[in-house]
Amino acid sequence: MAKIAVLGYGVVGSGTVEVFFKNKENLEKKAGQELDIKYILDVRDFDDSPYKDKFVKDFDIILNDPEVTVIAEVIGGLKFSYPYVKSALEAGKSVVTSNKELVAAKGAELLTIAKEKNVNFFFEASVGGGIPIIKPIHTCLEANEIDEIAGILNGTTNFILTKMIRDGMGFDEALKIAQDLGYAERDPSADVDGHDTCRKICILAALAYGKHVYPESVHTEGITKVTLEDVEYADSGGCKIKLIGCAKREEGNDISIGVFPAFVKDDSQLAGVNDVFNAILVRGDATGDVVFYGKGAGKLPTASAVVSDIVSAVKHDKTSRSLTWTDSEQSFVRDFDDFTCADYIRVKGASKEAVVAAFGKVEFLSRKNAPAGELAFITPVMSEKDTVAACEKLIGADILGRIRVLDY
């Protein structure tokens, strides 16, 4: 019999308890033993809950109970989760979490403690919600060197972009609908400014390349500057605009990494990923492109990933099957000035001749009812710093928009 504690009874926490008890019999068969949730930690009272006897408010009760061998942390943030998870691992308990902020900020440290204590620290739910991605990269693609990873990792921004693309809705209006539907927070900045995507691509990059990547090292742009004009030009170029987190292996074990809105071609497996869905493309040297698609958030998908990790932690009790990556100086993360791709640029007050003189051979795009003096074009593949320098050559012109163009 394995006893489990769930920290936090919010959306994911209550989903975890729900999925656990709904499928308990099946989970026990898979774990090879009886399972029970002994404690649920929350500061609030849930007197009407069928699980009301399990609620505790003091983490130390859980920490000091030797019967509890697996803890599911679904509080989010760092303030409580970090000390709780750290002390749980140090006490020799396995931890599973859906908390990307925690993993992106403290993953290397927590994995090291787990290894030392011969317990597990699993976090399948931290990226892609219910989409299996962490374990498949770790255990199924291990015969590959991973050349690139690129993902649509945030459902909220993908919903907003889908509304803009499909319904011609402006950013503000689409955001409001996302908020009304509960997809976006009242303060939407973690999503729309790209920070959530950044944490997730950091986790995937650490997993693929074996070294912790801190969010602060990653160039991160959100979608707030994407306009309907950009959407129209993308359409005329046979592309969709998606918020992409991507990481790429470079020579000398360096990596390039970034988060930004990007044009992806209509026939890309990422272009058809709409609404709140997520997709992650992994490019292996042997297997080529593999794509994982599904619901990247939501109560039950995320909870099902947490519960799977609980079962894995129970099965692998007393052996450390955790992934590993090492802490690192961030010197292997290339300066974003050297990031190389094509760009879409929309400009006012520049002649075609001036554009060609600054960028070389470009592909001009068109849209209906474009105002006089507006030009839009796709640049050749060039480095970030060369693109910035070329833009500066368009003296007197106004850069109205710039979005990178990726080739997945």
Place this chain on the structure above:
Amino acid sequence: MAKIAVLGYGVVGSGTVEVFFKNKENLEKKAGQELDIKYILDVRDFDDSPYKDKFVKDFDIILNDPEVTVIAEVIGGLKFSYPYVKSALEAGKSVVTSNKELVAAKGAELLTIAKEKNVNFFFEASVGGGIPIIKPIHTCLEANEIDEIAGILNGTTNFILTKMIRDGMGFDEALKIAQDLGYAERDPSADVDGHDTCRKICILAALAYGKHVYPESVHTEGITKVTLEDVEYADSGGCKIKLIGCAKREEGNDISIGVFPAFVKDDSQLAGVNDVFNAILVRGDATGDVVFYGKGAGKLPTASAVVSDIVSAVKHDKTSRSLTWTDSEQSFVRDFDDFTCADYIRVKGASKEAVVAAFGKVEFLSRKNAPAGELAFITPVMSEKDTVAACEKLIGADILGRIRVLDY
């Protein structure tokens, strides 16, 4: 140090050896110990191979060498593979295989032996080539009840259908190109008649539902009757034609299962899967739809899955981490007469009134230059036997084509 033997040095076998030695250092890090391929079994001579000292022609050398703990079977077929794999497992060696025919025919028996001997029998490469699907279903989606699985599981037929859809090429011409490119065998029947897809959906269904499903129990149709007229009507209905293997959980722990060409809607995640790519959609009760996409065949993708399984088998030496399913009477496989879906039907010599009288409310489709007297329509969702009965009501008419319509 773990010593490995590779049985068969054809396309996948030579790829396995290539991927193994290319990434050996990394694989050893992941396996936590040194690795070597000690033997390669093949009846042919490879005197120019850098691995020529490893070749043997007598399986007993491998079987009787206690140093060999993991065997990779990549011969294919049943004649040699079945006795070799069975005796290897009985001798306490773990086996990994890419051989879907073997797993679909003998999986339950071989898994039982593996369990008894406390060794592993892994077969990630048997479905979806380099796409991780077996392990993710087994270890990542285990908190879900799997409601349905549907896949484009055969690259050859998907290539042919893509040529028909994109280039308006007839079946025979598209098949010839596939043969010229090496995607299709001289005798293409295993692919185009659906048998390969059938084996793969049997494996996935056994994994999802815990009981062996024998290919003989599965209604299987290929793509040889699909015409360009069908492709045009599909297009007018906003659909693509794909060869689908699908299995669905029904009441009372029964399953429905079948292999057939099907209309899928253009906005389905399966519709955009082109050329030799495969995709598998798994519908879980908690996680919703999850799709796995990638190259379903080919030397290096398949080899990379074999090599990953080798590493897993080495890591889990002396513990049986194999999946399990039980052998079974096939009584839980529902009669295909009860399979329920909508149908596309193309008919000559029937009036619209007669069609509506036979089928009820249908959606009529159109195509350019349809000859007089031709009708095409989508039926309501109804059982196979009711569809057949309704077709028989169209007395004097000629059924030119019939393709099921799926809703993924």
